[in-house]
Amino acid sequence: MNEQVTSEPVLKVLGGFLAANYLFAANEMGVFAAIGSDTKTVEEIAALITAPPRTTRILVDALVATGFLQKENGRYQNSPVAATFLSGQTPMDLRPIINLWDKVVSPQWDTLVESLRENRQTFGLNEFNQQQHQFFAKGVATLTAPSAQALVQQYDFSAHQSVLDIAGGMGVFLTTILQQYPHLQGTLFELPVTANMARQRISALPIADRTHIAEGDILDDPVPTGHDAFILANAIHIFSPEKNQAILRKIHAAAPDNARLLLIDFWTDPAHIQPQFAALMAGEFQIFSGEGDVYSVQEVYDWLEACGWQPIGHNHLAGAASLISAQKA
Ligand SMILES: C[S@@+](CC[C@H](N)C(=O)[O-])C[C@H]1O[C@@H](n2cnc3c(N)ncnc32)[C@H](O)[C@@H]1O
Known part of the structure; x- marks a missing residue:
């Protein structure tokens, strides 16, 4: 087997499937709109999207990992991409594509x-x-x-x-x-x-x-x-x-x-x-x-x-x- 060959491309594509599903869930549950232009804790987001804090944390941390949210000192905010295209707060609303x-x-x-x-x-x-x-x-x-x-x-x-x-x-x-x-x-x-x-x-x-x-x-x-x-x-x-x-x-x-x-x-x-x-x-x-x-x-x-x-x-x-x-x- 060629030493240079790694499984990275396979795992990257499969990770894309998971990332897309987190994006679907966040969109359907209204995560980006709930955060808006603010910073929020997991508990605050959980209350707004009416989901338990434990499962909300799974979702928002995955969204940080994929670049749609940013996290600092336990507070979450929309990344520039999510704020612009997914929060519903600008005319460039791409939620219909999601x-x-x-x-x-x-x-x-x-x-x-x-x-x-x-x-x-x-x-x-x-x-x-x-x-x-x-x-x-x-x-x-x-x-x-x-x-x-x-x-x-x-x-x-x-x-x-x-x-x-x-x-x-x-x-x-x-x-x-x-x-x-x-x-x-x-x-x-x-x-x-x-x-x-x-x-x-x-x-x-x-x-x-x-x-x-x-x-x-x-x-x-x-x-x-x-x-x-x-x-x-x-x-x-x-x-x-x-x-x-x-x-x-x-x-x-x-x-x-x-x-x-x-x-x-x-x-x-x-x-x-x-x-x-x-x-x-x-x-x-x-x-x-x-x-x-x-x-x-x-x-x-x-x-x-x-x-x-x-x-x-x-x-x-x-x-x-x-x-x-x-x-x-
Ligand atoms: C991908 S959409 C493109 C819509 C639009 N042209 C655009 O680019 O935004 C394809 C469109 O073709 C229409 N369509 C499909 N088969 C058709 C047919 N046999 N006669 C007329 N329209 C048809 C569908 O209703 C659909 O709106």
Whole structure:
């Protein structure tokens, strides 16, 4: 055996599972919100989260070990990361992503082996209960919001009149674009269950009167016409290469000359290994639809060209997400 080889990487990955579960528990029990901007003893935290002091100490010490809390002279406070993203006290509230991982992704991944072995969908939208639909839609919206912000900084929508956001979820991309460009009209195209949740969110926004919602299935229904820019974000990873090319052809048929197509996803390198988060998410997409995957930039360029689109470029947006843009050839 090579002397250099240690078990460290194995234990590190397994420790990640434990750390994630402490994070889920702390989030569900409201630890970060309870501590707020204060310092607190175990007893004070225990009283606030209504748990025994002995078990609260197990939880908060593990959170110190993983860097989400800091401990000094027997008092605990939120680390800068927890204070900023997990305490609910700033606009950068990432708790919906923790809920998504805890209440949706975690039970989904109990079915990973089944999905891989049997090459089938084991836990998709049809298996979600009502609460999981909410956690999914809100978690995805929080996860993709930084990409939507990056998109409006990078791409100039001035020349466009109307944007269609296909499989647009809660409409994070569409509403971010419309807020930035007051002359634009927009349509969100979504399955009915998600369209209903998006309708509620969008009706409270100042851009509500410029935002239309079309219920439909991108595989079975026609693409709404009258738009000159098309967003397809985090949807191609749900489908097989064959279905994705059918979708790209369908959008092409509904698009005017020179229309732009903006594809946002976890596009990878040719080996499907980088970015690492993209490679890891491939299993999620497989579980979700039974045919999902991550795709490389070159694969998508080839599909675009085969479907009448001229690829324009590939740009990083946020985290592992990037943008492939194309024009109707
Ligand atoms: C990962 S979410 C992405 C949402 C949004 N585009 C974003 O990036 O924030 C995928 C979305 O695709 C929608 N979807 C899945 N299958 C669809 C279909 N056949 N037709 C239309 N929408 C679909 C889901 O309802 C879900 O909201």
